[in-house]
Amino acid sequence: xxSRRRLLILAGASAAAAFAGVSPIAGSPEGTSKDPxxxxxxxxxxxxxxxxxxxxxxxxxxxxxxxxxxxxxxDEFNNVPEFEDKKKDPQWMRIxxxxxxxxxxxxxxxxxxxxxNHCEHPACAQVxxxxxxxxxxxxxxxxxxxxxxxxxxxxxxxxxxxxxxxxEDPRKGLRHINPEVPTRSRGVVEKCTFCVQIVDEAxxxxxxxxxxxxxxxxxxxxxxxxxxxxxDPNSEISKLMRTxxxxxxxxxxxxxxxxFYKFIKERP
Amino acid sequence: MAIEFKxxxxxxxxxxxxxxxxxxxxxxxxxxxxxxxxxxxxxxMSQRVPWGIVNGAIPYYIxxxxxxxxxxxxxxxxxxxxxxxxxxxxxxxxxxxxxxAILSIVMDxxxxxxxxxxxxxxxxTSIFSWNAFLYSSYFVVCAIYLIAMFEDKQTATRILAGxxxxxxxxxxxxxxxxxxYIYSRELYHSVLxxxxxxxxxxxxxxxxxxxxxxxxxxxxxxxxxxxxxxSLSKVFLGLILILAYxxxxxxxxxxxxxxxxxxIHFVFLDPSQSIFWCFWLLLIVxxxxxxxxxxxxxxxxxxxxLSIGGIIHAAMIYAERFYLIVPGEVFPREYLPGYTMTxxxxxxxxxxxxxxTPIEWAQVIGLFAVGYLIFLIGxxxxxxxxxxxxxxxxxx
Numbered sequence: 110x111x112s113r114r115r116l117l118i119l120a121g122a123s124a125a126a127a128f129a130g131v132s133p134i135a136g137s138p139e140g141t142s143k144d145p146x147x148x149x150x151x152x153x154x155x156x157x158x159x160x161x162x163x164x165x166x167x168x169x170x171x172x173x174x175x176x177x178x179x180x181x182x183x184d185e186f187n188n189v190p191e192f193e194d195k196k197k198d199p200q201w202m203r204i205x206x207x208x209x210x211x212x213x214x215x216x217x218x219x220x221x222x223x224x225x226n227h228c229e230h231p232a233c234a235q236v237x238x239x240x241x242x243x244x245x246x247x248x249x250x251x252x253x254x255x256x257x258x259x260x261x262x263x264x265x266x267x268x269x270x271x272x273x274x275x276x277e278d279p280r281k282g283l284r285h286i287n288p289e290v291p292t293r294s295r296g297v298v299e300k301c302t303f304c305v306q307i308v309d310e311a312x313x314x315x316x317x318x319x320x321x322x323x324x325x326x327x328x329x330x331x332x333x334x335x336x337x338x339x340x341d342p343n344s345e346i347s348k349l350m351r352t353x354x355x356x357x358x359x360x361x362x363x364x365x366x367x368x369f370y371k372f373i374k375e376r377p
Numbered sequence: 378m379a380i381e382f383k384x385x386x387x388x389x390x391x392x393x394x395x396x397x398x399x400x401x402x403x404x405x406x407x408x409x410x411x412x413x414x415x416x417x418x419x420x421x422m423s424q425r426v427p428w429g430i431v432n433g434a435i436p437y438y439i440x441x442x443x444x445x446x447x448x449x450x451x452x453x454x455x456x457x458x459x460x461x462x463x464x465x466x467x468x469x470x471x472x473x474x475x476x477x478a479i480l481s482i483v484m485d486x487x488x489x490x491x492x493x494x495x496x497x498x499x500x501x502t503s504i505f506s507w508n509a510f511l512y513s514s515y516f517v518v519c520a521i522y523l524i525a526m527f528e529d530k531q532t533a534t535r536i537l538a539g540x541x542x543x544x545x546x547x548x549x550x551x552x553x554x555x556x557x558y559i560y561s562r563e564l565y566h567s568v569l570x571x572x573x574x575x576x577x578x579x580x581x582x583x584x585x586x587x588x589x590x591x592x593x594x595x596x597x598x599x600x601x602x603x604x605x606x607x608s609l610s611k612v613f614l615g616l617i618l619i620l621a622y623x624x625x626x627x628x629x630x631x632x633x634x635x636x637x638x639x640x641i642h643f644v645f646l647d648p649s650q651s652i653f654w655c656f657w658l659l660l661i662v663x664x665x666x667x668x669x670x671x672x673x674x675x676x677x678x679x680x681x682x683l684s685i686g687g688i689i690h691a692a693m694i695y696a697e698r699f700y701l702i703v704p705g706e707v708f709p710r711e712y713l714p715g716y717t718m719t720x721x722x723x724x725x726x727x728x729x730x731x732x733x734t735p736i737e738w739a740q741v742i743g744l745f746a747v748g749y750l751i752f753l754i755g756x757x758x759x760x761x762x763x764x765x766x767x768x769x770x771x772x773x
Binding site for chain 2: 163173174175176180195196197198199200203204205206207208209210223232235236237238239240241255256257258259260261262264265266267268269270273274275276295296297298358359361362
């Protein structure tokens with residue numbers, strides 16, 4: 110039931126929003142910051158290096174479901190639980206194989222990591238009824254799990270399947286807990302945060318942030334992932350983006366994702 | 378002769394028996410909910426299918442509510458006097474169903490205790506946010522409309538009937554938009570969903586209303602002119618045929634796009650999938666059979682058959698909700714359109730089965746019983762049933 114007072118508040122708020130010129134387009138009304146001093150975080154994936162790593166790992170272990178260092182590091186740092194039942198198992202970073210089905214040609218398959226794209230116009234924030242999902246000025250899309258009502262509308266809306274729902278208490282699926290990252294409870298949605306704790310700490314110290322997956326890929330694998338500020342034309346990510354053919358996933362839906370995939374294959 | 382509305386006595390063993398039966402079903406539903414949300418009773422939802430049949434209950438019961446209200450109020454708006462006998466009953470059912478719909482939202486979400494947030498924080502771009510406002514205000518509109526009828530305020534009733542129809546259309550279009558505006562899933566994205574929801578709502582609401590009218594009048598020993606229900610059944614026939622037209626149109630439109638061929642085959646042509654049966658049973662049993670019952674003279678004149686037709690249709694509209702919500706989740710999204718995707722550690726890229734468990738069904742059926750429990754108690758507390766219902770109604 111709605112009280113007269115609440116009705117007035119809602120009506121007033123809607124009118125105020127209309128006057129303030131709130132854009133009906135996705136995302137937080139303000140969008141990401143236009144201030145050149147505020148970074149815009151993004152990730153660049155070198156698909157060729159990533160494919161090389163996963164293929165080698167599968168060959169070495171014989172396990173087609175192997176988790177590469179990036180996924181392991183993500184799970185460990187972010188307290189992402191592991192459950193037997195794949196249907197209920199939350200996953201922030203996933204590796205997927207892509208192939209173009211042309212039997213006569215058999216083009217080479219490639220592997221790419223899938224994660225939250227921290228879109229410029231996030232569909233999840235657009236549909237969230239409580240604004241539990243929101244976009245920071247630096248582009249990172251976050252979930253306030255205390256505000257999340259667990260309606261899962263965001264999971265339906267996200268074009269990239271980046272979100273997981275906690276059907277179970279995630280703490281039951283953890284072997285050890287990283288105290289740096291808060292654990293979540295049953296009944297809310299969670300996803301990749303670009304390791305926001307690492308980002309914020311690095312910024313405070315004035316260093317370049319390196320999320321857990323990027324670090325693991327650099328230390329233990331092919332250095333296929335690069336994280337950085339795309340507003341700065343001299344950042345490593347900006348320089349590397351100029352050296353290849355860069356695509357976004359599903360650009361047609363207009364969410365403008367900020368995880369980019371670079372396609373360059375070394376000539377033999 | 379003016380219409381006289383009266384409460385029922387509600388002291389017969391039969392009344393208490395039926396109340397007890399519905400209460401028991403509600404109890405089973407409540408226990409299933411608690412066991413599912415706070416215990417380990419299994420549902421078959423997954424990271425790929427996060428909306429199951431309990432979510433389907435939301436549009437279903439909102440549909441029944443909107444349908445009931447539209448039918449109740451149209452009599453007022455267009456001043457169709459003969460249907461006024463059912464106006465109070467239908468409006469009361471509309472209130473009962475919106476309570477059930479809001480309850481199904483509470484039961485579907487992961488954090489019911491956070492639900493207050495949906496009223497505190499308004500997201501202008503979220504259809505769900507708008508709906509939180511629409512659903513609660515709709516309840517108030519229904520209640521005021523019913524009070525106006527109780528008070529016999531003719532003009533107020535007529536104006537409120539107009540407001541109520543407008544509100545019901547808003548509420549249910551909003552519900553359709555929750556699904557239809559999802560641009561990231563081809564099988565959801567459809568401009569047709571809001572109007573289709575309105576048709577579904579009125580057809581299922583009317584189907585169930587015909588059966589409810591027949592059974593209520595029969596078991597309270599009231600006189601019911603069969604021609605009244607027969608004329609309702611003609612409206613019902615028109616609505617279900619429009620629904621069939623919408624469904625078939627949508628099928629061909631999606632099927633026309635080569636990029637959706639695999640998905641279309643999966644939804645409409647693969648008998649190993651439950652979706653296939655949902656769609657075709659909906660068309661054949663949920664629409665074809667009731668249409669035949671109405672048209673065929675021997676069954677079309679028999680209120681028992683018409684009630685059965687109405688119930689079958691209302692039940693099969695649940696299959697419609699399944700057909701609407703589930704395929705768009707079960708069928709994998711293409712993150713890189715055109716490429717075959719295989720995920721190493723998740724079920725993305727493959728068809729993820731979803732078979733609702735008894736625990737989920739118990740919640741949906743329990744919610745249904747809540748609606749009828751409210752109705753049964755309402756019959757006793759409020760004067761919503763006419764003394765008798767005949768064609769010749771003369772206004773005071």
